[in-house]
Amino acid sequence: MEEDMRERHAARIQGELLPGLDVVSVKSWEPVQVRRAPQGWKTLGCGNYAAVFAYPGDSRLAVKVYAPGRDGWEAERQVYRLLGEHPAYGRCFASGEHGGKRWLLLRRLHGKTLYDCLLQGVPIPEQAIRDVDAALDYAVSRGLRPHDVHGKNVMVQDGRGIVIDVSDFLKQESCEMWSDLKRAYRYAYKPLLGRKPFPVPGWAMDGLRSAYRRIRRRSKEQPCRDVLDETKAPPDGGAVSKP
Ligand SMILES: Nc1ncnc2c1ncn2[C@@H]1O[C@H](COP(=O)(O)OP(=O)(O)OP(=O)(O)O)[C@@H](O)[C@H]1O
Structure with missing residues (x-):
């Protein structure tokens, strides 16, 4: 721009x-x-x-x-x-x-999050999952650490996957969310909904999310999002306007 x-x-x-x-x-x-x-x-x-x-x-x-x-x-x-x-x-x-x-x-972005696809019974293509995998590998190649990649932070747009929230990619600790989501896609979504997706009720989605959080023992209070030393970031177009 x-x-x-x-x-x-x-x-x-x-x-x-x-x-x-x-x-x-x-x-x-x-x-x-x-x-x-x-x-x-x-x-x-x-x-x-x-x-x-x-x-x-x-x-x-x-x-x-x-x-x-x-x-x-x-x-x-x-x-x-x-x-x-x-x-x-x-x-x-x-x-x-x-x-x-x-x-x-x-x-x-004009797509639907994976979460909304499940709620509305919209198919989630394997291509979208592959796209996100490739995108996360790319992020690693740029020195980042993908973090917090879950069903509300990934969209399907025209059959392709897009990661919509990258703000936690500077965090140093590892995050299993995307691996867990892929496992759920392979072992639960594909056999149960893959052929004929139907809307999953909101209460069931909420139940699954809180069960997952309990299993992963995620704390409710989220820690700060880390910031890299500015000098390590390559220059590009993100102009900053003065307060
Ligand atoms: N580029 C975009 N185009 C269209 N809608 C967007 C875009 N970015 C975010 N959204 C919408 O806004 C919502 C909130 O955005 P986002 O997830 O980036 O916020 P956040 O506060 O950083 O999230 P989190 O709680 O996951 O850390 C998304 O779930 C999505 O519905």
Whole structure:
């Protein structure tokens, strides 16, 4: 993206979206809440750190705004810089901090998360699983450590797999989530739903998720997202606008 376009988008985000936006994190282990957003800025989704909005007038773009007090913004910018351009990842075109609010301008993804595919009975093709495998190998080749790759962080778009949340890829500890998910795909999804997918009820999905969390003994409070030394990141397009 050209520099002047980045600046125009940054001006719009900081002049139009952020002043009328109220995103809060009430409990660190629950999705953030969008209490108020300016007209025309539709919420696409909320994670435990940030909310993501459609960019009005350009369906190729989305804006992710971190809730005050939630870290991860710096790490996410760095990971996108290290990843560069790859078909199985999003892209960060610009980022900034304004009035205490931290934002990223991202490539908008139009697929469905694996979680939503299960809820809605939409088939999950093997190709998508292979794409994510290849994408994670690529991340390792860029010096990153894939982390927190689960059913809500992977999308299927036009039959291909895309990793949508890379903010934990700087963490040093290993994470088994993707291996576990692949095992579940191979030994449960393929035999039971592979031929004729049907919607899995929400209560069953929630039950499976909490059973998995118990088994893995994941703590509810999430630790900080680590940040690499800036000097180790190669330069690229993620322009940062001044507060
Ligand atoms: N580039 C994108 N295009 C479209 N929708 C997106 C995009 N990025 C994120 N979303 C939507 O916003 C939701 C929250 O985004 P994301 O998972 O990145 O937030 P987070 O707070 O970092 O998440 P987590 O709790 O997993 O750490 C996603 O589940 C997805 O529905």
